[in-house]
Amino acid sequence: MGPDFVVTQRGFTRRDFLKGGGALVVSFAVPGCATLAGPDTAAAEFPRPGTAWPAKVDPALLDSWLRIASDGSVSASVGKIEAGMGVGTSFAQIVAEELDVPLERVTIVMGDTATTVNQRGTGSSNGVMKGGEALRKAGAQARSTLLALASSRLGVPAADLRVDEGIVYASAQPSKRVSYGELLGDRQFHVKVEKDPRCKDPKEYRIVGRPVARMDIAPKMRAEYRYAADLRVPGMLHGRVIRPPEAHARLLHVDEDASLPGLVRVVRKGDFVGVVCEREEQAIEAARRLRVEWSRPGPLYWASYDALYEHLRTGRPKVSKSEDVHGDVEAALAAAASRVEARYEYPFQSHASMGPACAVADVRDGGAIVWAGGQKPYPLRGAVAQLLGLPAGKVRVIWMPGPGSYGMNDADDCAMDAALLSHAVGRPVRLQYMRADGTGWDPKGPPAAFHLRAGLDGEGNVTAWDYDARGFSGQLRRSGTDVPGQSLAGQLIGGYPAESHDEHKFSDESYAFPAKRKASHILPWDQSLGTALRTAHLRDPDGPSTCFASESFVDEVAYAAQVDPVEFRLRYLKQAREKAVVRAAAQKAQWRPRTKPRRAKEGGLLVGQGLSYAPRHGTVVAIVAEVAVDPSSGRYRVRRFTVAHDCGFVVNPRSLAGTIEANLMQAMSRAMHEAVRFDPTRVLSVDWITYPVVDMMEVPDAVDIVMLGNEPGAKIYGAGEPSTRPVAAAIANALHDAIGAPVRRVPLTHESVLAAMRG
Amino acid sequence: MEETIEMTVNGRSASLLAEPSTPLLYVLRNDLGLAGPKFGCGLGQCGACTVHLGGAAVRSCITPVASARNATVTTIEGLARAGALHTVQQAFIDEQAAQCGYCINGWIMTAAALLDADPNLGEDQIRRGLSGLKCRCGTHMSILRAVKLAASRMAAARRT
Numbered sequence: 001m002g003p004d005f006v007v008t009q010r011g012f013t014r015r016d017f018l019k020g021g022g023a024l025v026v027s028f029a030v031p032g033c034a035t036l037a038g039p040d041t042a043a044a045e046f047p048r049p050g051t052a053w054p055a056k057v058d059p060a061l062l063d064s065w066l067r068i069a070s071d072g073s074v075s076a077s078v079g080k081i082e083a084g085m086g087v088g089t090s091f092a093q094i095v096a097e098e099l100d101v102p103l104e105r106v107t108i109v110m111g112d113t114a115t116t117v118n119q120r121g122t123g124s125s126n127g128v129m130k131g132g133e134a135l136r137k138a139g140a141q142a143r144s145t146l147l148a149l150a151s152s153r154l155g156v157p158a159a160d161l162r163v164d165e166g167i168v169y170a171s172a173q174p175s176k177r178v179s180y181g182e183l184l185g186d187r188q189f190h191v192k193v194e195k196d197p198r199c200k201d202p203k204e205y206r207i208v209g210r211p212v213a214r215m216d217i218a219p220k221m222r223a224e225y226r227y228a229a230d231l232r233v234p235g236m237l238h239g240r241v242i243r244p245p246e247a248h249a250r251l252l253h254v255d256e257d258a259s260l261p262g263l264v265r266v267v268r269k270g271d272f273v274g275v276v277c278e279r280e281e282q283a284i285e286a287a288r289r290l291r292v293e294w295s296r297p298g299p300l301y302w303a304s305y306d307a308l309y310e311h312l313r314t315g316r317p318k319v320s321k322s323e324d325v326h327g328d329v330e331a332a333l334a335a336a337a338s339r340v341e342a343r344y345e346y347p348f349q350s351h352a353s354m355g356p357a358c359a360v361a362d363v364r365d366g367g368a369i370v371w372a373g374g375q376k377p378y379p380l381r382g383a384v385a386q387l388l389g390l391p392a393g394k395v396r397v398i399w400m401p402g403p404g405s406y407g408m409n410d411a412d413d414c415a416m417d418a419a420l421l422s423h424a425v426g427r428p429v430r431l432q433y434m435r436a437d438g439t440g441w442d443p444k445g446p447p448a449a450f451h452l453r454a455g456l457d458g459e460g461n462v463t464a465w466d467y468d469a470r471g472f473s474g475q476l477r478r479s480g481t482d483v484p485g486q487s488l489a490g491q492l493i494g495g496y497p498a499e500s501h502d503e504h505k506f507s508d509e510s511y512a513f514p515a516k517r518k519a520s521h522i523l524p525w526d527q528s529l530g531t532a533l534r535t536a537h538l539r540d541p542d543g544p545s546t547c548f549a550s551e552s553f554v555d556e557v558a559y560a561a562q563v564d565p566v567e568f569r570l571r572y573l574k575q576a577r578e579k580a581v582v583r584a585a586a587q588k589a590q591w592r593p594r595t596k597p598r599r600a601k602e603g604g605l606l607v608g609q610g611l612s613y614a615p616r617h618g619t620v621v622a623i624v625a626e627v628a629v630d631p632s633s634g635r636y637r638v639r640r641f642t643v644a645h646d647c648g649f650v651v652n653p654r655s656l657a658g659t660i661e662a663n664l665m666q667a668m669s670r671a672m673h674e675a676v677r678f679d680p681t682r683v684l685s686v687d688w689i690t691y692p693v694v695d696m697m698e699v700p701d702a703v704d705i706v707m708l709g710n711e712p713g714a715k716i717y718g719a720g721e722p723s724t725r726p727v728a729a730a731i732a733n734a735l736h737d738a739i740g741a742p743v744r745r746v747p748l749t750h751e752s753v754l755a756a757m758r759g
Numbered sequence: 760m761e762e763t764i765e766m767t768v769n770g771r772s773a774s775l776l777a778e779p780s781t782p783l784l785y786v787l788r789n790d791l792g793l794a795g796p797k798f799g800c801g802l803g804q805c806g807a808c809t810v811h812l813g814g815a816a817v818r819s820c821i822t823p824v825a826s827a828r829n830a831t832v833t834t835i836e837g838l839a840r841a842g843a844l845h846t847v848q849q850a851f852i853d854e855q856a857a858q859c860g861y862c863i864n865g866w867i868m869t870a871a872a873l874l875d876a877d878p879n880l881g882e883d884q885i886r887r888g889l890s891g892l893k894c895r896c897g898t899h900m901s902i903l904r905a906v907k908l909a910a911s912r913m914a915a916a917r918r919t
């Protein structure tokens with residue numbers, strides 16, 4: 001018997017591996033387009049470039065949001081995306097609830113610029129708030145529209161109808177019934193979206209607010225979930241890019257006629273270079289072997305973090321701003337009985353998404369389709385159109401799941417690059433970055449240096465509080481690729497403005513002190529555009545750094561005043577919800593009150609407990625970390641986190657618990673390990689060895705979560721990021737308690753713990 | 760030079776004409792359409808590309824296709840038996856152990872090989888067995904719970 005299938009690397013022939021007996025048949029839906037079934041899918045099932053798509057999906061039409069098929073299934077569209085936190089399931093819960101249909105019957109379509117309303121995409125943990133609100137209203141209006149149809153069909157007043165599982169019954173005579181599918185079945189609503197339709201009373205919720213399994217989880221475990229990286233379109237080629245070896249190196253020469261296995265084209269535009277090959281491994285090899293000469297421009301970065309922080313502290317700001325100013329801080333400091341002062345530092349950090357970005361672009365016949373990950377497909381469409389010189393209506397961006405993205409990772413850059421490569425060869429090109437293109441070249445979370453001062457009176461009361469932050473804006477590369485200059489391609493080609501934004505670095509704490517001031521200074525860093533140290537939003541932008549400085553300092557001041565750190569916070573916080581999370585976290589963690597660091601011994605280890613709190617856009621979180629430190633090496637482990645979390649009403653408590661835990665681990669990773677390495681000309685963090693992250697051996701033994709404020713009808717605040725914010729400070733404060741000295745620079749490495757212990 | 764390489768993938772025989780040095784990952788993903796194993800680093804540092812080669816977990820991004828010659832390869836697509844998910848897969852569903860899920864192939868395939876060999880492992884042994892795998896989203900807590908759950912189920916099944 002011959003083999004079940006035969007593969008040759010050139011022009012392969014094979015019996016379909018996936019559809020054959022015994023193997024799992026894989027079929028998957030690309031959001032917003034046809035169902036695909038593997039690499040051999042018929043070309044007809046793919047949308048073709050050259051088509052004109054609506055310039056805009058009209059948000060004023062109910063049909064833009066909801067569709068009901070004759071089998072009663074519901075398809076809801078939203079201009080948001082799933083970044084791996086289960087927001088799609090929350091959307092489905094909201095739609096199912098308002099319409100009174102079973103959850104399983106709802107599918108959510110996201111992020112296709114040709115079929116879904118432009119809500120810009122996802123960011124700032126606004127998925128459930130913004131996308132959910134639109135869907136809730138759409139669901140409610142759809143339900144009342146369907147009831148009106150049912151009323152005339154059944155001859156029963158709408159007030160005397162009830163709905164159960166998508167079937168409308170006459171309350172008095174249940175045999176009189178008609179299903180949603182029969183009422184509307186594949187036809188459109190043809191009504192305008194009402195501004196304030198009557199939505200269900202949250203007290204009657206049966207699906208929203210219940211812990212449900214995420215719809216994306218089982219397919220992920222079965223390997224049926226399809227990422228952008230898994231898409232194969234007919235006739236597709238493979239691309240790779242070649243980045244400048246040093247910041248601002250200019251391309252001097254590239255061997256455009258190179259003869260390398262499988263090479264279809266060397267693509268060069270300005271300082272952008274890429275290769276397109278028949279096969280993926282050929283593209284990788286070609287990018288490695290292609291001869292490229294670059295200029296040696298000289299240093300742009302610093303010799304060390306010490307030098308960077310010195311620059312941040314002494315460099316001339318381009319903009320400064322003050323906030324939360326009360327009284328005369330300098331006078332109060334001068335009059336204080338004693339003063340506390342400390343400096344804190346926070347490094348460049350990388351998204352380092354689990355997979356380097358991947359996109360497939362099909363540019364031909366005067367149009368373009370780009371399948372890409374990322375978070376904001378709608379602005380990206382405009383940037384692709386400008387880059388290629390096409391009208392926006394001829395460009396379609398179809399979002400597909402990427403690896404987790406935490407703001408503005410490398411996804412949009414990859415989409416733009418793929419568009420360039422496909423444009424050059426006139427065939428679909430799949431571009432996946434290599435690890436070094438991802439970690440090494442993704443936009444970075446910005447560094448900051450802080451200076452905090454406080455004054456105390458003779459009784460240990462705080463009389464003055466001064467917060468001063470200096471750093472680079474986290475929006476040099478903005479969160480959303482609206483114009484080509486935002487992307488690496490635009491910068492490397494040259495001539496595209498970036499439209500950067502100066503984003504300040506204020507801590508969000510709301511302590512009330514008689515004299516208080518927060519100042520933020522943004523230093524110029526536009527020169528980093530087009531290099532691997534340009535900055536952009538990384539999960540909870542500026543949150544971990546500003547909170548680290550501010551909440552670490554709270555503990556230092558509390559100890560100086562000989563007040564327990566929890567007591568201190570409760571004394572100076574004014575808002576009930578903030579005090580409540582601090583109290584709840586302390587209580588659940590069995591907080592040990594102290595007026596100075598305890599340096600508690602346990603066996604040969606020093607153990608400590610630290611608390612930190614932070615508000616974020618209405619959500620409030622307090623976290624207690626417990627650490628155990630080996631005093632001989634400074635090595636430590638976080639044994640337990642206790643979280644008190646108030647984000648108002650929670651649509652899916654089960655997925656939120658997973659999101660909070662994941663935030664804790666990622667934030668712990670950032671706090672303990674992460675700083676992008678560089679030398680004066682290059683970024684040196686290019687893989688998992690040079691950019692270490694948390695390992696399973698370090699994972700805490702337990703995480704306890706206390707949810708507050710979760711009541712039906714309570715306002716919904718964003719929950720995707722806030723639990724990230726207090727983590728670094730909580731760990732630092734626990735270390736302070738354990739070793740008796742503060743560690744003031746992130747990452748909180750064991751070397752710096754040891755150095756702090758030795759004074 | 761391309762060579763003919765025979766192997767068994769997910770229980771079916773395959774004959775491939777390939778450069779022997781081609782990483783197995785690209786052959787699985789691009790030629791056989793098996794998208795379960797993922798490209799994470801291509802450097803053997805993250806585990807996203809893990810498959811079983813002769814029952815052992817290997818990182819297919821640094822495994823030349825030639826080293827699978829006449830061997831048995833299992834990808835996550837072939838992990839289910841007789842339509843039933845592997846106990847590890849089921850436990851990951853029960854614990855909802857993913858955020859983006861891009862890393863999950865690595866954890867499931869590594870844990871499956873680990874527990875297939877011996878499910879009677881304590882938490883510390885499990886942690887050690889999974890050490891080195893990356894998850895950027897930070898799903899570690901629920902992953903650890905899932906693997907512990909699978910271990911206890913598999914150990915119980917072996918006792919009966």
Ligand code: FES
Binds near residue numbers: 818
């Ligand atoms: S992709 Fe193979 S180990 Fe990372």
Ligand code: FES
Binds near residue numbers: 857
């Ligand atoms: S779940 Fe996203 S990398 Fe692990």
